[in-house]
Amino acid sequence: SHQLRTPLTSLKWSLDLMLSGRIGKLEGKHLEYAEILKISNDRMIDLVDDLLNVSRIEQGRIALKMEDMNVVELVNELIHRNQTFARANNVSLGVKAEKKDIAVYGDRQYISIIFDNLISNAIRYISLKGEVAISVERKGVYVRVEVKDDGVGIEIYK
Numbered sequence: 001s002h003q004l005r006t007p008l009t010s011l012k013w014s015l016d017l018m019l020s021g022r023i024g025k026l027e028g029k030h031l032e033y034a035e036i037l038k039i040s041n042d043r044m045i046d047l048v049d050d051l052l053n054v055s056r057i058e059q060g061r062i063a064l065k066m067e068d069m070n071v072v073e074l075v076n077e078l079i080h081r082n083q084t085f086a087r088a089n090n091v092s093l094g095v096k097a098e099k100k101d102i103a104v105y106g107d108r109q110y111i112s113i114i115f116d117n118l119i120s121n122a123i124r125y126i127s128l129k130g131e132v133a134i135s136v137e138r139k140g141v142y143v144r145v146e147v148k149d150d151g152v153g154i155e156i157y158k
Contacts, residue, residue, distance in 0.1 A: 004048045011041050035084040043120070046113065064107040071104045071111075071143055072097045072136050078116050079134070082123060090129040091149075093119070097136040104143050115145065122149035 015038045017023060019031075026034050056062045072095070079093045086093050104111075122132040130150045137144050 005045065008041060008045050008048065012045065015041060032084065032088060036088050039085050065109065066105060066107055068103055068105055069108050071102050071145065072100055074108065074112060075115060075134050075136055075145065078112065078119055082119050085120065086123050086132070089123055089126065091123045091126050092131045094131070095134045095136065098138065102136055102138055102143055118147040122147050122151060125151035127152065
């Protein structure tokens with residue numbers, strides 16, 4: 001996984017340089033596609049990090065960084081992060097929450113990875129045009145986060 005990370009990091013730096021405007025301004029479709037490339041590259045880096053984390057879990061060396069966090073704020077950040085990818089796929093993203101501040105205690109990084117995977121998969125499997133709706137609600141001592149889309153779905157066998 002470390003050998004995979006090196007070229008991905010080099011690509012990330014190049015994309016960051018292109019998007020910064022320091023070597024020329026990108027506009028229109030060029031800017032949009034460069035942003036999609038950056039998002040995809042960041043996802044690949046995250047996948048490599050996931051491989052490293054699986055290895056750490058198997059070795060019993062994973063350390064969770066537990067903290068209080070606002071799950072509605074986290075979902076809104078992930079929607080913002082996935083917005084370019086969604087627009088490129090003709091998908092609208094939205095969040096519905098009963099309150100703006102729903103606190104949970106957990107590892108922000110790993111919860112973010114889970115939610116990001118659910119949102120990006122929902123976008124990826126919508127053909128032509130669609131919507132991804134994320135809802136956040138407190139259910140007693142639990143918080144329920146639901147990601148709904150109008151994509152192809154997964155057939156459930158009973």
